[in-house]
Amino acid sequence: MSTEVSTNLPPHPEKATLEGKNKVLGFWLFLGGEVILFGSLFATFIALRSSFGSGPASQELFSLPLTAVATFILLTSSLTSVLGIQAMHRNDLSGVLKWFGITVLFGVAFLGLEIYEFFEYVHEGHTMSSGAFGSAFYTLVGFHGAHVLGGVCWITGLIAKLPKKGLNVVTAPKIYVASLYWHFIDLVWVFIFTVVYLMGKVG
Amino acid sequence: MAGHGHVAHSPKRHTGLMDWLTTVDHKKIGILYLVAGGFFFLLGGLEAILIRIQLMYPDSHIFIGATFNELTTMHGTTMIFLAAMPVIFALMNAVVPLQIGARDVAFPFLNALGFWFFFMGGLLLNTSWFLGGAPDAGWTAYAPLSSAFSGRGVDFYVLGLQIAGIGTWLGGINFLVTIINMRAPGLTFMRLPMFTWTAFITSVLVLFAFPAITVSLVLLMFDRLFGANFFDASAGGNEVIWEHLFWIFGHPEVYILILPAFGILSEVLPTFSKKRLFGYSAMVFSTVLIGFLGFMVWAHHMFTVGLGPVANAIFGIATMLIAIPTGIKIFNWLFTMWGGQIRFTTAMLYSVGFLPTFVIGGMTGVMLAVPTADYQYHDSYFVVAHFHYVIVGGMVLGLFSGLYYWWPKMFGRMLNETLGKWNFWTFFIGFHLTFFPQHFLGLLGMPRRVFTFQEGMGLDSMNFISSIGAFLMGVGFIIFVWNVIVTNSKKQDAPADPWDARTLEWTIPSPAPEYNFAQTPLVRGLDALWTEKMAGNKKMTPAEPLGEIHMPSASILPFLMSVGLFIAGYGFIYHMYVLVGIGAVITFGCMFARSFKDDPGWHVPLDEIERTEKEARA
Numbered sequence: 034m035s036t037e038v039s040t041n042l043p044p045h046p047e048k049a050t051l052e053g054k055n056k057v058l059g060f061w062l063f064l065g066g067e068v069i070l071f072g073s074l075f076a077t078f079i080a081l082r083s084s085f086g087s088g089p090a091s092q093e094l095f096s097l098p099l100t101a102v103a104t105f106i107l108l109t110s111s112l113t114s115v116l117g118i119q120a121m122h123r124n125d126l127s128g129v130l131k132w133f134g135i136t137v138l139f140g141v142a143f144l145g146l147e148i149y150e151f152f153e154y155v156h157e158g159h160t161m162s163s164g165a166f167g168s169a170f171y172t173l174v175g176f177h178g179a180h181v182l183g184g185v186c187w188i189t190g191l192i193a194k195l196p197k198k199g200l201n202v203v204t205a206p207k208i209y210v211a212s213l214y215w216h217f218i219d220l221v222w223v224f225i226f227t228v229v230y231l232m233g234k235v236g
Numbered sequence: 237m238a239g240h241g242h243v244a245h246s247p248k249r250h251t252g253l254m255d256w257l258t259t260v261d262h263k264k265i266g267i268l269y270l271v272a273g274g275f276f277f278l279l280g281g282l283e284a285i286l287i288r289i290q291l292m293y294p295d296s297h298i299f300i301g302a303t304f305n306e307l308t309t310m311h312g313t314t315m316i317f318l319a320a321m322p323v324i325f326a327l328m329n330a331v332v333p334l335q336i337g338a339r340d341v342a343f344p345f346l347n348a349l350g351f352w353f354f355f356m357g358g359l360l361l362n363t364s365w366f367l368g369g370a371p372d373a374g375w376t377a378y379a380p381l382s383s384a385f386s387g388r389g390v391d392f393y394v395l396g397l398q399i400a401g402i403g404t405w406l407g408g409i410n411f412l413v414t415i416i417n418m419r420a421p422g423l424t425f426m427r428l429p430m431f432t433w434t435a436f437i438t439s440v441l442v443l444f445a446f447p448a449i450t451v452s453l454v455l456l457m458f459d460r461l462f463g464a465n466f467f468d469a470s471a472g473g474n475e476v477i478w479e480h481l482f483w484i485f486g487h488p489e490v491y492i493l494i495l496p497a498f499g500i501l502s503e504v505l506p507t508f509s510k511k512r513l514f515g516y517s518a519m520v521f522s523t524v525l526i527g528f529l530g531f532m533v534w535a536h537h538m539f540t541v542g543l544g545p546v547a548n549a550i551f552g553i554a555t556m557l558i559a560i561p562t563g564i565k566i567f568n569w570l571f572t573m574w575g576g577q578i579r580f581t582t583a584m585l586y587s588v589g590f591l592p593t594f595v596i597g598g599m600t601g602v603m604l605a606v607p608t609a610d611y612q613y614h615d616s617y618f619v620v621a622h623f624h625y626v627i628v629g630g631m632v633l634g635l636f637s638g639l640y641y642w643w644p645k646m647f648g649r650m651l652n653e654t655l656g657k658w659n660f661w662t663f664f665i666g667f668h669l670t671f672f673p674q675h676f677l678g679l680l681g682m683p684r685r686v687f688t689f690q691e692g693m694g695l696d697s698m699n700f701i702s703s704i705g706a707f708l709m710g711v712g713f714i715i716f717v718w719n720v721i722v723t724n725s726k727k728q729d730a731p732a733d734p735w736d737a738r739t740l741e742w743t744i745p746s747p748a749p750e751y752n753f754a755q756t757p758l759v760r761g762l763d764a765l766w767t768e769k770m771a772g773n774k775k776m777t778p779a780e781p782l783g784e785i786h787m788p789s790a791s792i793l794p795f796l797m798s799v800g801l802f803i804a805g806y807g808f809i810y811h812m813y814v815l816v817g818i819g820a821v822i823t824f825g826c827m828f829a830r831s832f833k834d835d836p837g838w839h840v841p842l843d844e845i846e847r848t849e850k851e852a853r854a
Binding site for chain 1: 342343344346405409410413416417419444445446447448450451452454455458459462464465468471472473474476477479480484518732828831832834
């Protein structure tokens with residue numbers, strides 16, 4: 034249970050202490066609950082996805098090239114976070130900073146595209162109040178966007194402090210669970226891309 | 237309160253109010269949950285008595301219309317979310333780490349955070365009484381009544397429950413990790429005490445059920461505050477979505493409530509029968525099965541919505557299936573007592589009183605599970621009688637049993653047994669007087685949630701009896717509070733093992749020292765302490781040498797974070813987004829402070845451990 038800082042990292046620094054093990058397991062359970070959270074939002078969206086009300090229909094609204102670029106950016110950011118974790122396992126601090134820094138930049142780019150997309154939609158009359166589809170769309174996609182924003186702030190905070198704190202058995206679990214979170218966000222987006230955009234485009 | 241006899245040793249230790257605001261000790265958090273839960277139980281009970289005063293005579297005009305709706309809504313909401321849940325968490329906090337031989341929970345900081353979120357959420361909800369009226373759309377807050385036709389009270393319901401729910405959810409994760417990762421050496425899953433098993437399954441249900449209500453509250457909030465159309469049929473919305481999401485949470489919630497009571501019985505009955513629990517493995521698997529099936533039956537709350545005969549049949553049969561593992565439990569408890577050396581302490585009385593009462597509630601549950609019959613029972617007092625039999629006759633009796641049983645371990649003092657027996661008999665008789673007639677009121681056609689009834693329809697005398705019973709239950713609860721006050725003024729003289737019990741929590745002094753176990757014990761069988769007693773050992777075999785003990789630091793951040801959400805809650809309710817911003821800055825600021833500043837904790841020095849242990853054994 035001690036918190037001494039050593040320069041030699043054990044092979045799996047994220048689970049080398051009981052605190053680390055607790056944190057990783059607790060985070061997996063947290064993600065389990067998040068699955069229900071997004072599952073409920075998806076179920077609501079699927080039930081309401083054809084109730085366009087006074088707004089435009091999803092077929093004319095969505096632009097697949099834009100969301101395809103967003104998808105590509107977010108999937109790539111998952112890869113860079115894996116490279117960051119590999120750097121952590123090599124005890125390579127600068128590698129961790131570099132790869133997670135790139136992950137954050139990708140996250141910001143994704144958010145930028147999403148905000149642009151929402152602005153466009155509002156101009157086209159697709160709003161929270163234009164119909165049940167609008168409400169469900171902004172709630173589901175917005176919840177995901179808020180998760181991305183949270184992840185960007187979190188990882189930024191972590192890597193800002195990392196040069197001073199260094200890689201050790203206290204910081205390693207924090208980085209590890211942040212990367213788990215990032216993968217989860219990515220996974221949710223895969224479902225959003227399929228259920229919201231692809232299905233919205235075809236019918 | 238359970239003052240610890242320590243002198244202030246380290247600057248990390250606070251005293252007085254600051255100690256309670258900053259504590260991360262699971263034992264103190266348990267007491268906080270108990271006090272807060274007891275307070276809300278008192279409020280909810282008062283609301284119940286006001287309801288029964290209105291319904292005592294036909295055609296009364298004391299609490300009518302919106303006031304009556306507020307009373308029923310707040311009674312249900314308060315009892316479920318703010319009284320039952322925290323008292324369960326009080327016992328889980330007080331008992332689970334001790335039963336598994338742990339020094340603390342996995343996330344002490346998160347544990348405190350969970351409590352303060354729950355408390356601030358409950359407080360926010362209850363301030364609605366003074367700020368323009370409480371929610372009045374029923375504790376189930378069905379849309380579109382709640383989304384389009386209710387006043388500001390429902391905003392308090394939405395925000396208050398959202399904040400409290402997040403707290404409960406965090407608590408669930410904390411207990412899961414604690415039980416999985418922090419068991420003492422030798423304590424395998426199939427040696428876990430039953431209370432810990434039920435706490436484990438309850439936490440699983442909390443983890444997977446609460447996100448559903450989080451989402452339903454978010455949808456309702458967006459409809460009410462941001463002009464969304466989830467439940468507005470004219471804009472393509474669908475109000476049945478609320479019912480589904482609410483009950484996908486709501487049905488597991490009733491198992492969240494009852495399973496810990498099952499666990500308490502499984503500890504109390506063996507102890508006071510001086511026999512091991514009959515059918516331990518069957519008890520474990522029936523608990524798991526009940527937890528699993530609990531997620532498969534939510535639509536039995538929606539039989540009359542019109543989901544169709546196939547859906548109704550499937551959910552009806554799934555509901556009846558739950559009677560099987562529950563029946564296994566009832567028989568195992570009876571066989572545990574069979575041939576035992578039974579001692580009728582107050583704790584035992586409550587557990588024994590549970591059995592017939594809960595069987596009645598379970599039986600009406602199977603009756604309600606028949607969809608065709610449910611069309612008759614639906615929304616009548618029969619349903620009210622049913623769920624009070626399982627929740628009060630089941631869970632509350634179980635919780636009282638657990639409180640009498642573990643009180644010495646929590647506070648170092650034994651509750652008075654004479655007052656305890658008065659408490660039991662008044663509460664028990666009052667309970668049956670209140671709710672037994674309600675079965676027949678329901679069958680005679682008296683609808684629930686309606687504030688009056690007409691004279692001469694055959695409802696007068698049973699309503700009168702029901703109200704008398706409610707007063708008697710009130711008397712019973714006052715006797716309990718009196719017992720607590722009387723007991724609290726005595727000195728802390730409870731022995732470590734006052735009941736000749738079987739599990740690990742009874743191997744350490746009462747109340748448990750701050751670090752729980754001076755040495756982590758080695759568990760060598762089911763009922764760890766009883767195993768050693770049977771082997772002729774006076775104490776547990778330690779699994780480690782005596783040494784300094786590492787403890788987490790106290791922190792004010794959980795309290796401040798919940799204050800932030802409390803402020804943001806008002807911001808949303810009153811559309812004052814400056815307040816939302818201020819609240820968010822406080823909460824997220826504390827989160828970042830917590831994340832950036834690592835807590836190295838502190839160590840209890842060896843001489844202090846030796847002194848504490850010596851004083852406790854003296």
